[in-house]
Amino acid sequence: xxxxxxxxxxxxxxRATLASALALPALLLAGLPARADWSLLNMPVGVxxxxxxxxxxHMLILWICTIIAVATFGAMAYALVAFRKSKGAVxxxxxxxxTAAEIIWTVIPVVILVFMAFQAAPALIRIEDTRNSEMTxxxxxxxxxxxxxxxxxxxxxxxSLAADSNAARRKNAGIDPRSVExxxxxxxxPLVVPAGVKIRYLITANDVLHAWWVPDFAVKxxxxxxxxxxxxxxxxxxxxxxxxxxELCGKDHGFMPVVVKVVPKAEFDAWLAARKAPAAVAAAN
Amino acid sequence: MYRxxxxxxxxxxPRAAAFFYLSIAAMSLGIAGGFAWLGxxxxxxxxxxxxxxxxxxxxxxxxxxGVREYVQVDEDxxxxxxxxxxxxxxxxxxxxxVRVEMRRAPVAHWPSRLLLGSHGRSVEVGxxxxxxxxxxxxxxxxSVLASEARRG
Amino acid sequence: MSTATTHGHAHDHHDDHHGPAKGLMRWVTTTxxxxxxxxxxxxxxxxLFVGGAMALIIRLELFQPGLQFVNPDFFNQMTTxxxxxxxxxxxxxxxxxxANWMIPMMIGAPDMALPRLNNWSFWILPFASxxxxxxxxxxxxGPAGGWTLYPPLVxxxxxxxxxxxxxxxxLGMSSIMGAINIIVTIMNMRAPGMTLLKxxxxxxxxxxxAYLLIGAMPVLAGGVTMLLTDQFFGTSFFSxxxxxxxxxxxxxxxxxxxxxxxxxxxxxxxxxSQIIPTFSRKPLFGYDSMVYATASIGFLSYxxxxxxxxxxxxxxxxxxxxxxxxxxxxxxxGVKVFNWLSTMWRGSLTFETPMLFAIGxxxxxxxxxFSGLMLxxxxxxxxxxxxxxxxxxxxxxxxxxxxxGALGGAYxxxxxxxxHMYDETLGKVHFWMSxxxxxxxxxxxHFLGLAGMPRRIPDYATQFADWNMVSSIGAFGFGFAQxxxxxxxxKCVRGGKPATxxxxxxxxxxxxxxxxxxxxxxxxxxxxxx
Numbered sequence: 001x002x003x004x005x006x007x008x009x010x011x012x013x014x015r016a017t018l019a020s021a022l023a024l025p026a027l028l029l030a031g032l033p034a035r036a037d038w039s040l041l042n043m044p045v046g047v048x049x050x051x052x053x054x055x056x057x058h059m060l061i062l063w064i065c066t067i068i069a070v071a072t073f074g075a076m077a078y079a080l081v082a083f084r085k086s087k088g089a090v091x092x093x094x095x096x097x098x099t100a101a102e103i104i105w106t107v108i109p110v111v112i113l114v115f116m117a118f119q120a121a122p123a124l125i126r127i128e129d130t131r132n133s134e135m136t137x138x139x140x141x142x143x144x145x146x147x148x149x150x151x152x153x154x155x156x157x158x159x160s161l162a163a164d165s166n167a168a169r170r171k172n173a174g175i176d177p178r179s180v181e182x183x184x185x186x187x188x189x190p191l192v193v194p195a196g197v198k199i200r201y202l203i204t205a206n207d208v209l210h211a212w213w214v215p216d217f218a219v220k221x222x223x224x225x226x227x228x229x230x231x232x233x234x235x236x237x238x239x240x241x242x243x244x245x246x247e248l249c250g251k252d253h254g255f256m257p258v259v260v261k262v263v264p265k266a267e268f269d270a271w272l273a274a275r276k277a278p279a280a281v282a283a284a285n
Numbered sequence: 286m287y288r289x290x291x292x293x294x295x296x297x298x299p300r301a302a303a304f305f306y307l308s309i310a311a312m313s314l315g316i317a318g319g320f321a322w323l324g325x326x327x328x329x330x331x332x333x334x335x336x337x338x339x340x341x342x343x344x345x346x347x348x349x350x351g352v353r354e355y356v357q358v359d360e361d362x363x364x365x366x367x368x369x370x371x372x373x374x375x376x377x378x379x380x381x382x383v384r385v386e387m388r389r390a391p392v393a394h395w396p397s398r399l400l401l402g403s404h405g406r407s408v409e410v411g412x413x414x415x416x417x418x419x420x421x422x423x424x425x426x427x428s429v430l431a432s433e434a435r436r437g
Numbered sequence: 438m439s440t441a442t443t444h445g446h447a448h449d450h451h452d453d454h455h456g457p458a459k460g461l462m463r464w465v466t467t468t469x470x471x472x473x474x475x476x477x478x479x480x481x482x483x484x485l486f487v488g489g490a491m492a493l494i495i496r497l498e499l500f501q502p503g504l505q506f507v508n509p510d511f512f513n514q515m516t517t518x519x520x521x522x523x524x525x526x527x528x529x530x531x532x533x534x535x536a537n538w539m540i541p542m543m544i545g546a547p548d549m550a551l552p553r554l555n556n557w558s559f560w561i562l563p564f565a566s567x568x569x570x571x572x573x574x575x576x577x578x579g580p581a582g583g584w585t586l587y588p589p590l591v592x593x594x595x596x597x598x599x600x601x602x603x604x605x606x607x608l609g610m611s612s613i614m615g616a617i618n619i620i621v622t623i624m625n626m627r628a629p630g631m632t633l634l635k636x637x638x639x640x641x642x643x644x645x646x647a648y649l650l651i652g653a654m655p656v657l658a659g660g661v662t663m664l665l666t667d668q669f670f671g672t673s674f675f676s677x678x679x680x681x682x683x684x685x686x687x688x689x690x691x692x693x694x695x696x697x698x699x700x701x702x703x704x705x706x707x708x709x710s711q712i713i714p715t716f717s718r719k720p721l722f723g724y725d726s727m728v729y730a731t732a733s734i735g736f737l738s739y740x741x742x743x744x745x746x747x748x749x750x751x752x753x754x755x756x757x758x759x760x761x762x763x764x765x766x767x768x769x770x771g772v773k774v775f776n777w778l779s780t781m782w783r784g785s786l787t788f789e790t791p792m793l794f795a796i797g798x799x800x801x802x803x804x805x806x807f808s809g810l811m812l813x814x815x816x817x818x819x820x821x822x823x824x825x826x827x828x829x830x831x832x833x834x835x836x837x838x839x840x841x842g843a844l845g846g847a848y849x850x851x852x853x854x855x856x857h858m859y860d861e862t863l864g865k866v867h868f869w870m871s872x873x874x875x876x877x878x879x880x881x882x883h884f885l886g887l888a889g890m891p892r893r894i895p896d897y898a899t900q901f902a903d904w905n906m907v908s909s910i911g912a913f914g915f916g917f918a919q920x921x922x923x924x925x926x927x928k929c930v931r932g933g934k935p936a937t938x939x940x941x942x943x944x945x946x947x948x949x950x951x952x953x954x955x956x957x958x959x960x961x962x963x964x965x966x967x
Binding site (some may be wrong): 127 | 452525582652748756779815816897
């Protein structure tokens with residue numbers, strides 16, 4: 001089972017005070033083997049095929065940048081040490097240009113960029129391919145809550161910040177946010193979806209722009225009033241996955257979390273049927 | 286007998302100015318026109334205003350580049366003449382009383398002023414010159430006046 | 438006796454010309470490029486603290502989870518105003534100030550081409566910024582929809598809305614007037630022999646910046662005008678209900694916004710390109726390729742705008758195009774970095790404060806460049822977008838990038854401006870404090886963004902608490918370090934070791950040769966044949 005709940009406070013960063021902050025690079029290196037810290041330092045691997053692919057791309061470009069950085073910064077550091085006037089360095093004033101060097105440091109980056117583009121383009125095509133989905137959910141952003149509609153099922157629900165988070169987030173509420181479980185990342189009613197099913201979502205907004213984001217799915221798409229965007233995700237592992245609105249939408253932008261509860265297919269069907277029942281009763285009346 | 290001709294530096298010929306303006310106008314109008322074509326016409330008037338401003342700026346500087354100042358030192362008089370876009374200013378001073386005075390600005394960083402005159406009447410020469418050029422002009426004018434005076 | 442003859446409508450140019458007014462009026466009426474440069478720089482320094490105070494309010498609230506100090510709406514006003522003030526009120530005026538002071542000296546011109554326009558373009562600024570700041574006290578508060586002014590949210594602004602738009606118009610007008618003046622000065626006022634490819638790189642970067650301003654500013658002006666007409670005159674450019682499209686505002690905004698990014702950074706490139714050769718005691722490596730790289734960056738900046746909005750749901754081909762064009766920017770930027778490095782290579786380096794800031798720029802701007810390259814990768818951008826990773830990225834290019842460029846330039850030319858040497862020890866302390874705290878502030882924000890913290894939120898989930906605390910501590914440290922800069926500047930203005938004309942060890946450029954004699958070509962003398 002993956003670790004879908006990112007709120008587990010790990011003990012290590014409690015020490016992250018000024019002293020460790022001043023030694024950031026050292027901390028970074030020291031943090032490498034400490035697996036527990038990774039979730040607070042790096043992008044989550046996530047739980048969807050897309051999120052794993054995005055994570056791999058992220059790590060690839062991060063490593064490429066790191067290698068270039070080590071080379072470039074190494075050369076800079078060498079220059080700063082070796083060519084000091086105080087060490088008797090004399091300037092070579094004839095060294096003013098070199099066509100060969102210019103060509104080299106143009107061509108090598110081009111090659112790297114072409115390589116990156118060839119890595120990224122197929123991933124992008126897969127992310128945008130919403131065909132062959134088994135169900136469709138319509139997401140609508142409101143100031144400041146989400147509406148989820150199970151299309152063709154007649155089921156819809158609103159999802160807004162959970163009451164305990166909502167109480168603790170008031171100014172000078174006197175409630176320690178650390179005492180609230182999943183502070184700001186809990187809703188009254190989560191989106192429930194079946195595991196192992198390709199789910200297409202349509203997304204729009206009712207008032208201003210919003211953006212629906214679940215880091216573990218690597219899904220972020222803007223909700224735009226008057227327009228319908230689409231995307232997809234497929235989660236194989238049941239669990240609870242949390243995210244937030246990612247597009248400034250007014251004063252409570254920080255207080256409209258996204259919570260997705262992924263359950264086995266059978267459980268989902270049962271849940272859907274149960275949701276439908278009262279709706280059907282209401283319709284019959 | 287000496288004649289000085291002073292003209293402001295202008296590194297932009299009228300032809301180059303026109304070419305430069307057209308290149309900027311093409312860029313700016315291309316962008317604004319593209320947006321107008323998409324229906325966002327309010328960008329166009331702002332681009333137009335801005336290009337009108339740039340045109341005015343170029344016109345003013347080009348016209349100013351046409352300013353000419355002449356200082357002619359004859360045996361008994363010194364003539365100053367400024368020609369600027371059809372206008373002409375002329376001052377004549379009696380040679381023996383002419384003074385060339387370099388007045389430093391009362392505040393730091395301001396340009397000094399080179400005044401040519403006599404009996405409390407004076408005219409500023411070469412306001413458009415750089416500081417170095419003004420100093421050089423003062424030295425040249427001073428020595429010409431002095432040497433001619435000796436000879437005369 | 439002297440006689441005077443006046444022909445035609447001659448205007449009698451007389452003594453009362455060119456002389457500065459007395460006292461305060463001198464600064465109001467001045468047309469001298471150095472005075473106006475000083476005004477711009479002082480104004481920018483003041484606004485650095487105004488915008489910085491807002492940043493500290495943000496970091497204070499984010500010091501720990503929960504809301505302790507401000508309400509979410511005021512928090513949003515702070516993020517919005519901090520950005521608007523820093524971009525339009527601080528960093529752009531600072532570089533216009535440098536341009537005013539240095540460009541005429543560097544190209545051998547007596548002043549800017551249009552001194553009176555210069556005066557107006559400065560004096561618009563305090564009014565515009567005053568209007569902008571005053572919106573905070575209006576009914577409904579200041580603009581709180583982010584500096585990007587995205588509709589429909591921005592249309593929910595209270596009474597402040599038209600005033601904020603008006604302020605943006607005025608700030609844009611000031612920039613355009615400045616750009617016109619600078620571009621005409623560079624084109625028309627170069628000393629004989631100063632061909633385009635002999636201009637110092639700072640002049641080159643400003644020439645290209647001015648092109649970008651002239652191309653991009655009308656787009657901003659038109660864009661915000663359409664917001665205004667949508668709100669008050671019943672148009673629906675960006676209202677879906679009336680057949681418009683809110684996303685098109687984003688296209689318009691970023692069509693302006695991306696060139697704006699380079700409008701901010703190019704002059705800093707120019708300053709660094711002046712500083713590094715001086716303290717390496719070597720000419721700039723690859724001057725021509727630096728010029729071409731700058732021009733390429735300027736051109737590319739017009740065709741990458743949509744990388745700010747990959748998540749709006751663009752056609753696949755559009756995303757591919759903007760991903761590739763954005764990646765291309767890495768090439769000319771890399772060329773610049775490698776040329777700076779090669780300038781130091783086999784040089785004879787000393788580490789006075791300007792050089793320290795230039796080296797800090799070189800390292801830290803490059804980090805911002807790397808995160809920029811990461812952000813260009815569209816699939817990964819779906820994760821990075823609108824998180825603290827983006828905040829970290831653009832602050833790395835803006836603070837140790839643009840601001841370090843400006844601070845380095847200030848130390849570099851301060852002796853030229855004041856005639857005194859600044860306090861080198863304090864300057865170095867200022868650099869090290871800035872360099873350490875800027876990293877403490879912004880490096881952890883990479884982690885926060887990757888771990889999932891969205892930007893523009895006043896409160897956050899508890900797992901983000903530690904790095905936010907670190908970042909806030911860094912921010913206050915950075916803020917206080919800048920007070921030291923003010924002290925160094927004041928001390929330098931009031932006195933100090935007299936500076937020589939050259940100031941540094943054999944620097945290149947006309948500005949250092951003043952007051953030694955330059956060849957004079959603008960007047961001829963010829964014996965008159967009688």
